[in-house]
Amino acid sequence: MKKWINCIFKVLQGISVALFTIGISVIASLNLRSIYKYSIQKYDLDKIGQLSKEKLMEDYNILLNYLQNPFAKKLKFNNFIMSSNGEFHFYEVKKIFLSIYLIVLIFVLIFIVIYLIKKYNNKKIKLIKSLNYGANTLISIITVLLTSIFIDFSKAFIIFHKIFFNNEYWIFDSKTDPIINVLPEEVFKLYALVVIIFTLIAIIVYKTIYISYNKHSKLN
Template identity: 30%
Template sequence: MMKSVSRKQWLSGLCVILFSMSLAIFLTVNSVWLFDINMHTENLKTLTGLSFSQMHQEYLRIIDYLQNPFISQLNFKCFRSSAAGLLHFRDVRHLIMLNNVVLLILIPVMIICWRNLWRSKLTWLIMSPIKIVVTVFIMVVAMMMVNFNQVFIWFHELLFRNEDWIFDPDKDPVINMLPESLFLQLFLLFFVLFFLLAFLWYFLAKWQLKNAQNNGR
């Protein structure tokens, strides 16, 4: 019986966690507003020589390319690009599209999983997995705050098998529009969104558990 409960616990927790991560990634990728803020706070107008409107449109082209399967090529209007730079954008595009597919699959799975757990009053099964993942992510955030550059390098070495992600501003001046501080904020935004979603599931599970305990008295 304990093995059955443990298996159900981890499968249910995994579904909730993967859905939360995938949704957080999707929302982060589409947070164009964060880039718009950085255009002003990071003085990107001086770094790129472009107007705010031009930078905004170029960023939208990146986001559109990363997510629109009907766009086959990334074409900047104001930046030249190297073959390696375009290859990296293509690699990122594959990862983003994979996440979008996973998210679409997990939406109905998540609904069914959560509905079954809620009706069976077993949402408490996801509490331990959530606490474990949140703890690990908090450690990652702490490492980022100490040395984000090193974490950023590890992240790219983990996901990419080449070094095309190391942009040369002379060959790919678009990197001047994408400072390290922007990536730090995007990473932090992802974690904040994930923590909010995890807290929501954890709060609902704890609320149901508390009610079940009170009604059982």
């Protein structure tokens, strides 16, 4: 019984570290505005949207602020019209991003509480193994994501939306929501790859810390 409990505890540690890492990676990628600047140039979004790069970035910044600001109640672009369905979809996306922020915050608070409790009881905090469990969990997740992206990103993109949205408001009509013309599927693929790159960096860091710790422990 104790063996099963330890196994479950290890899995939970791995999932916790993985969720925290992916959350941080998503937030970092979302706020990396240079990705969209690069997308404008690479995919000629200024020509497609018939707007200058400055105006596209202007509305992109408005969107980012709305998605991440819990106090922003209304989304209104300066250069694009938007349907009620389109606005509702962005509201649902906003809830997802705010949930990611909440998850990251919860894990940070949990770590602080554990740290304070351990420090109060004069005990060392052992997070090295947790990082290794998290790295192993992330390797599994990244393998699935990379396979999905390179085999058929369009299908993976559709499945993602069907999982997280219980309606079809995410299927934009360019006539009523022309913003979709400057947010093509390729842009989301690029963001997904950047999230994966950040996550891979985290895996390398976690594994390096774990291996270095083990070597140091054996020497002592």
